[in-house]
Amino acid sequence: MAKQVKIYSTPTCSQCRAAKRYFKDKGVEYQELDVASDARARVEMMGIAQTRTVPVIVIDGRVFVGFDQREIEHELFG
């Protein structure tokens, strides 16, 4: 079954962009939350990740701060 992928991002963050491009390249569907414009998503992100930076990526409940391609690849594809 496909894993649930969520990314909290801002439009101006290059790591967010790299992560989204990676998901597109790999055909991974993801939900995007723009924490620059969505205050509720911002609070939610800080709650689940205890962080104030983007991106935060959540894959089936596991939280990753920043985009480390190898780490995400391992989580997605084993």
Add this chain to the structure above:
Amino acid sequence: MHDLMIIGGGPAAFSAAIYAARHRLDAVMIAPETGGQVAASWLVENYLGFPSISGIELAERFEEHFAHYKVRRIEERAEQLTRKEGGFIVTLESGQWVEGKASIVATGRSSRRLGIPGEAEFVHRGVTYCATCDAPLFADEHVAVIGGGDAALQAAAQLVPVAGRVYLVSRSPWRAEAALQARAAGAANLEALMGYVPLAIKGTEYVESLVIRAKEDHVERELPVRGVFVEIGAVPDGKLVDGLVDLNAAGEIVVDRSGRTSMPGLFAAGDVTDSPYKQAIMAAGDGARAAMAAWEYLLGVKG
């Protein structure tokens, strides 16, 4: 074995890749991210041909331009560069490796740390090195920007419309471009604190305050801020070739006017080198020059 390995993903590397392709070199570019420091810039207003463009868009233009040429790209970090007979080997973070007869190191720079108590503890919990990325997370809150150069003034300009109050803390008078200074100077919610040294960052879960001390009378102030934006310059990422080529005291790779390092076949370009004035447009020029020097070198090697 490739002709040329270009390590880096900023303007120097992209420009080198394009010149290498046009000289019909079999080149490979090794970089996990696109744009380098350009991608983290808010607005770029001094890159020829682009009166005003966001850093991320300019980085996209680099990529689009690069895509016109068939240059292999490996989106991984280069961990090590070593010499081998007839060329060099780059080890990647995945453990795989790439070989090339010549190489251009264009690994750029990364943010300089303050080195004060609380900084490491609160990274990503209020302490940030990328205002462009993280400024929107501090809507209506009080924040401090540390630094007085172009990047600091840009960070302040991004925070002014978003944050409640912006303290701009610098040891010395601002040395940013006059155009950037003018943009920050008029903001009602910006307080310029010149002549202050940052001492410590405090908080519990997230940052709650920044302690600074006046250079003149040593009086301390505790600024109630939720964000500390560190913009005090950058340090060269020359680790890859440490011990292999000459570095100067600042850790920059020493290059000649054609981008040659102290080792034949190994070139360097952009902000990682000892060339003066770190600017995107200069890095692009450096990259082009290093690629041409590498092409000449390879002609010689081929005999």
